[in-house]
Amino acid sequence: MNKLLVIGVSGAGKSTVANRLSAILNLPFFPSDGFYWEDEWRLASPEKVRQRLMDALSHDKWILDGNFDNEHEFVWKQADRIIWLDYSLPTILKQVIARNLRWTLTRQTVWSGNQMTLPRAVSGIHHALRSYAVKQETHPRWLSELRGVDVYRFCSRKETELWLKSLV
Numbered sequence: 001m002n003k004l005l006v007i008g009v010s011g012a013g014k015s016t017v018a019n020r021l022s023a024i025l026n027l028p029f030f031p032s033d034g035f036y037w038e039d040e041w042r043l044a045s046p047e048k049v050r051q052r053l054m055d056a057l058s059h060d061k062w063i064l065d066g067n068f069d070n071e072h073e074f075v076w077k078q079a080d081r082i083i084w085l086d087y088s089l090p091t092i093l094k095q096v097i098a099r100n101l102r103w104t105l106t107r108q109t110v111w112s113g114n115q116m117t118l119p120r121a122v123s124g125i126h127h128a129l130r131s132y133a134v135k136q137e138t139h140p141r142w143l144s145e146l147r148g149v150d151v152y153r154f155c156s157r158k159e160t161e162l163w164l165k166s167l168v
Contacts, residue, residue, distance in 0.1 A: 001025065001081050002061040008085030009135050010128040011096025014065035017083065017160060022063050024167045030056035032066030037111040041120070046070075067135065072142055077149065084139060084153045085160065089132050096128040 004021060006014045015031055022029035035052040038044050044052070053071060056062055057078055068075040076082065087095075100121035102108070107115050116124075143151055154160040 003080045004063045005079035006065045006083045012085035018065035027061045029063045033111040081150045
């Protein structure tokens with residue numbers, strides 16, 4: 001278990017789980033939001049995203065968090081284990097609303113030095129809602145196309161928590 005990918009809808013807790021896995025397994029964690037975002041909320045160019053991704057994947061051991069929609073055919077098959085946080089829509093909405101509100105109120109710095117604003121927070125909630133049905137359709141299909149990759153699918157935070165505790 002040297003190359004792990006944590007997937008799920010925005011707000012599922014991918015970064016949180018990846019951070020915990022990094023601490024438990026002593027593997028380097030490369031947050032995917034850092035690949036995509038520049039300062040002042042500018043999106044990185046596709047070339048820059050690919051270069052950052054290639055740099056992370058060049059390591060012998062890694063943990064990534066993200067769906068990598070445009071790069072999934074390349075990234076997913078390089079993992080030896082995929083952890084799918086397949087939570088219900090109410091759970092996702094509760095988590096993304098709480099996270100974005102917390103980031104907005106505390107003015108926490110996120111991704112490339114950016115700070116969450118209320119319009120960005122609302123946009124992020126809308127994105128999670130909009131992408132939920134898409135991920136429910138694409139993830140099973142993309143996962144079925146993989147060979148030689150162990151997939152762990154968790155449908156609740158409790159399941160995820162029990163699994164993480166079993167790794168300690």
